[in-house]
Amino acid sequence: xxxxxxxxxxxxxxRARPHGRPQDSDVELVETTTGxxxxxxxxxxxxxxxxxxxxxxxxxxxxxYAEPYELGEPMRAPTVGRIAESTDPELPVGTLVxxxxxxxxxxxxxxxxxxxxxxxxxxxVTHLGLxxxxxxxxxxxxxxxxxxxxxxxxxVSSAAxxxxxxxxxxxxxxxxMVIASVGSPEKVELVKSLGADAAFDYHDGxxxxxxxxxxxxxxxxxxxxxxxxxxxxxLEAAIRxxxxxxxxxxxxxxxxxxxxxxxxxxxxxxKLIWRRARMEGFxxxxxxxxxxxxxxxxxxxxxxxxxxxxxxxxxxxxxxAWDAFLGMLDGTxxxxxxxxIHGHTGGRFPAI
Amino acid sequence: xxxxxxxxxxxxxxRARPHGRPQDSDVELVETTTGxxxxxxxxxxxxxxxxxxxxxxxxxxxxxYAEPYELGEPMRAPTVGRIAESTDPELPVGTLVxxxxxxxxxxxxxxxxxxxxxxxxxxxVTHLGLxxxxxxxxxxxxxxxxxxxxxxxxxVSSAAxxxxxxxxxxxxxxxxMVIASVGSPEKVELVKSLGADAAFDYHDGxxxxxxxxxxxxxxxxxxxxxxxxxxxxxLEAAIRxxxxxxxxxxxxxxxxxxxxxxxxxxxxxxKLIWRRARMEGFxxxxxxxxxxxxxxxxxxxxxxxxxxxxxxxxxxxxxxAWDAFLGMLDGTxxxxxxxxIHGHTGGRFPAI
Numbered sequence: 001x002x003x004x005x006x007x008x009x010x011x012x013x014x015r016a017r018p019h020g021r022p023q024d025s026d027v028e029l030v031e032t033t034t035g036x037x038x039x040x041x042x043x044x045x046x047x048x049x050x051x052x053x054x055x056x057x058x059x060x061x062x063x064x065y066a067e068p069y070e071l072g073e074p075m076r077a078p079t080v081g082r083i084a085e086s087t088d089p090e091l092p093v094g095t096l097v098x099x100x101x102x103x104x105x106x107x108x109x110x111x112x113x114x115x116x117x118x119x120x121x122x123x124x125v126t127h128l129g130l131x132x133x134x135x136x137x138x139x140x141x142x143x144x145x146x147x148x149x150x151x152x153x154x155x156v157s158s159a160a161x162x163x164x165x166x167x168x169x170x171x172x173x174x175x176x177m178v179i180a181s182v183g184s185p186e187k188v189e190l191v192k193s194l195g196a197d198a199a200f201d202y203h204d205g206x207x208x209x210x211x212x213x214x215x216x217x218x219x220x221x222x223x224x225x226x227x228x229x230x231x232x233x234x235l236e237a238a239i240r241x242x243x244x245x246x247x248x249x250x251x252x253x254x255x256x257x258x259x260x261x262x263x264x265x266x267x268x269x270x271k272l273i274w275r276r277a278r279m280e281g282f283x284x285x286x287x288x289x290x291x292x293x294x295x296x297x298x299x300x301x302x303x304x305x306x307x308x309x310x311x312x313x314x315x316x317x318x319x320x321a322w323d324a325f326l327g328m329l330d331g332t333x334x335x336x337x338x339x340x341i342h343g344h345t346g347g348r349f350p351a352i
Numbered sequence: 353x354x355x356x357x358x359x360x361x362x363x364x365x366x367r368a369r370p371h372g373r374p375q376d377s378d379v380e381l382v383e384t385t386t387g388x389x390x391x392x393x394x395x396x397x398x399x400x401x402x403x404x405x406x407x408x409x410x411x412x413x414x415x416x417y418a419e420p421y422e423l424g425e426p427m428r429a430p431t432v433g434r435i436a437e438s439t440d441p442e443l444p445v446g447t448l449v450x451x452x453x454x455x456x457x458x459x460x461x462x463x464x465x466x467x468x469x470x471x472x473x474x475x476x477v478t479h480l481g482l483x484x485x486x487x488x489x490x491x492x493x494x495x496x497x498x499x500x501x502x503x504x505x506x507x508v509s510s511a512a513x514x515x516x517x518x519x520x521x522x523x524x525x526x527x528x529m530v531i532a533s534v535g536s537p538e539k540v541e542l543v544k545s546l547g548a549d550a551a552f553d554y555h556d557g558x559x560x561x562x563x564x565x566x567x568x569x570x571x572x573x574x575x576x577x578x579x580x581x582x583x584x585x586x587l588e589a590a591i592r593x594x595x596x597x598x599x600x601x602x603x604x605x606x607x608x609x610x611x612x613x614x615x616x617x618x619x620x621x622x623k624l625i626w627r628r629a630r631m632e633g634f635x636x637x638x639x640x641x642x643x644x645x646x647x648x649x650x651x652x653x654x655x656x657x658x659x660x661x662x663x664x665x666x667x668x669x670x671x672x673a674w675d676a677f678l679g680m681l682d683g684t685x686x687x688x689x690x691x692x693i694h695g696h697t698g699g700r701f702p703a704i
Contacts, residue, residue, distance in 0.1 A: 231621065231622065235621070236617075245638075250621070250622075250624050250625050251625070252625070253621070253622045253625070262619035262620065263619055264616030264617065264619050265588075265616065265617030265618040265619050265620070265621050266617040266621075267614035267615055267616050267617050268614065268617070269583065269587070269602070269605070269617050269618075270583065270602075270605045271633075272602050272631065272632070272633035273602050273603070273604070273605070273633035273634070273635065274633070274635075275633065276632075276633050276634050276635050276638055277632070277633055278630060278631070278632040278633075279624065279630070279631045279632070280624070280628075280629070280630040280631070280632075281623075281624035281625035281626070281627065281628050281629055281630075282625070282628050283625065283626075283628055286597075286628055
């Protein structure tokens with residue numbers, strides 16, 4: 001147990017609510033002092049931070065599904081850190097924990113909001129990726145929403161992203177045929193190396209044509225599942241070719257997160273009737289009961305090498321978080337975008 | 353048992369495939385002779401015919417979910433008739449049957465495609481309405497797709513139609529609060545008399561405003577269920593105000609059946625994610641296992657007067673079928689549009 005008068009920390013503050021694509025002037029990296037942990041708090045030295053698509057919604061200030069960030073307050077994100085100050089015997093100094101008080105080098109975290117890593121033999125970054133929000137989002141979407149079974153033809157958009165690259169692999173592990181849409185030739189190769197049966201770069205033409213051609217090459221005539229991470233043109237293209245009783249898991253619509261004006265939706269929703277198809281949105285928060293089941297399967301797959309983590313590490317320590325966030329929104333990151341902090345920025349807790 | 357050399361009958365023939373709203377020149381009423389029933393056929397004198405929204409799709413010739421009608425061939429529709437010629441002891445002369453060989457005065461029907469009416473104490477027209485396709489469609493949508501339970505706030509479009517007027521009543525019987533959209537002031541009064549807690553005429557303004565005002569008057573802030581019969585603006589307006597875990601049953605999209613060009617879909621599908629909502633299309637053909645359960649409940653409700661049949665009888669005998677069909681598409685019919693034949697047109701089977 002250590003007691004200090006607080007440590008020097010760096011953290012990101014929301015300065016303005018973005019309209020359209022976020023600007024550098026919307027945020028600011030500031031130096032601060034953490035203060036002393038209260039009785040029900042621990043001091044955490046952060047090791048690696050996440051950037052998540054939902055953060056864009058929280059910046060906007062409109063009610064989406066998550067509380068907006070307050071202007072002038074720190075932005076939060078999932079973060080893995082090591083406990084550096086604690087009076088709680090169940091959370092001793094040195095414990096690796098997951099918490100949501102990130103985008104900063106050091107955090108005071110209520111003990112109730114610290115989750116010790118159950119599988120701490122696996123790399124810290126894994127807990128933000130395959131074992132974290134994107135991994136569990138993919139798993140819930142595949143298991144509970146799309147209910148992928150062997151023999152299904154599964155189409156995944158944003159398939160080289162954090163969620164998409166996990167969906168590709170989980171769907172293959174369940175015996176499905178997988179078609180992937182990605183944003184560059186390099187990502188085409190990546191998702192094929194993850195097991196996708198076919199992949200295309202959506203910049204190469206209208207998505208509906210690319211999808212049809214890819215399906216024809218594979219000899220399939222319809223989709224049983226579409227795992228939607230982007231909305232817009234992809235969603236309409238997928239609906240065109242769904243099979244009877246298809247399932248469309250709506251996970252994200254990154255194509256519209258940055259639009260200042262509403263985009264028209266798919267013009268062919270009547271196909272959901274003709275094909276008796278189900279389209280369902282989901283959020284992780286409704287499925288926390290599956291946490292242990294998910295973690296145990298995923299940790300097992302990781303240890304046995306049957307699933308491969310894909311992540312992009314952004315450099316610069318805590319200062320790199322903003323580039324990582326924009327890289328995720330712009331699609332320049334591959335897999336899970338993460339920001340290692342340790343050693344890159346000033347301000348350390350005393351030796352632990 | 354009677355044997356004839358066939359009888360003179362009148363039937364509707366598809367002459368041209370409509371683009372947009374069907375034209376009178378797309379169809380023709382012709383006189384013909386039925387011919388003699390084969391061994392596995394019965395001769396049926398039709399009593400009352402139906403018009404169904406899906407007929408518009410079958411006229412169009414594109415693959416929807418039902419086989420297109422052939423050009424130059426008779427158009428089919430559900431019809432209640434009385435067997436006039438039969439050698440099948442299980443289908444004796446006089447039996448009331450439901451079959452799909454309608455839009456004609458007399459039909460030769462394969463015995464395998466004749467369904468004797470289980471509840472033949474109830475009026476023939478009932479078997480095309482509450483006990484027929486629209487009644488069962490409403491029941492499946494309420495029971496299996498939207499899964500309406502007591503306390504739900506349910507919004508129904510085209511609520512004075514054959515399906516809608518049944519949904520209003522079934523949802524009320526299950527303890528829901530019901531908001532109805534209809535197309536005239538008279539229909540507002542009708543659906544209120546069926547139990548709707550509130551109703552509006554969608555011609556009175558943007559649907560989103562009418563819906564919000566109606567909800568405010570009722571003191572409710574969101575919808576648990578939207579039963580969609582029309583698509584388009586109604587669907588977008590409903591999605592705007594769904595509650596968490598809302599269910600949207602896609603039953604029909606009459607607003608687009610007659611459009612020659614695709615209409616943009618709702619611009620707010622991302623709300624399906626934020627609200628973790630499910631939107632699901634359905635067709636009756638997937639739910640035939642529920643036939644007896646549905647019929648028994650509906651027949652009981654009818655006999656006890658707890659559900660009220662709503663139908664519009666179009667005059668003119670078989671010749672009235674075309675006006676009935678257009679009336680249904682244009683929304684001038686209220687409830688189930690039916691066409692009584694008996695006695696109105698030439699050509700009778702010999703005495704039965």
